Amino acid sequence: MQCALCRNKECLIGKNCSVIKSKLEYTGDDLKSIQISAWLESDPAKRTKLEEIVIYSKRLGYSKIGIAFCIEHEREARLVYDILSRYFEVFSVCCKVCSLEKESLGIRKTGSLELEAACNPVGQALLLNNDCTDLNITLGLRTGYDILFAEHSEAPSIALPLLELPYLGDSEIDFIE
Structure with a gap:
């Protein structure tokens, strides 16, 4: 497929230009998930990604949410947590988390600290797995770390863009139940 190069986008009017459509069948949790996503897409209300995550999670009956964040974005993580x-x-x-030493990974220290801690995305995933989260949100994880986190997370994970966070304010998220 080369959808990025297609100028017609006839899929918008129902044309099937792939070979998988006949094999697709949404059932169970997948059906509920796509129904919620399609409703969010078609609803005229403009929402932030975080608002969408809340609505999606509530409608799927999720009760435990995990946040895996880069320590450089601690302030934003606290805002999302709140x-x-x-x-x-x-x-x-x-x-x-767990303070992996960079030197133990074969990485030369960049500073003068006695121990320079490396990021531990697998540890983040394992800890959130232990908490039995229903959904995990990544916030500011660097490339590669985010991939390792997603690979080891038992719950589905989604990245929250940092750019929208200053605009969230303190308003309650409006749900349509």
Whole structure:
């Protein structure tokens, strides 16, 4: 497929230009998930990604949300935690959890610290797995770390863009139940 190069986008009017359509069948949790996503897409209300995550998670009956964040974005992680904790039980884990030493990974230290901690995305995932989260949100994890986290997370994970966070304010998220 080369959809990025297609100028017609006839899929918007129902044309099937792939070979998988006949093999697709959404059932169970997948059906509920795509129904919620399609509703969010078609609803005229403009929402932030975090608002969408809350609505999606509530409608799927999620009760435990995990936040795996880069320590450089601790302030934003706290803001997301404060908002999500209005609706869910929230668990958070920073990237430096367990203090892996960079030198033990064969990485030369860049500073004068006695121990320079490396990020530990697998540790983040394992800790949130232990908390039995229903959904995990990554916040500011660097490339590669985010991939390792997603590979080891038992719950589905989604990245939250940092750019939208200053605009969230303190308003309650409006749900349509």
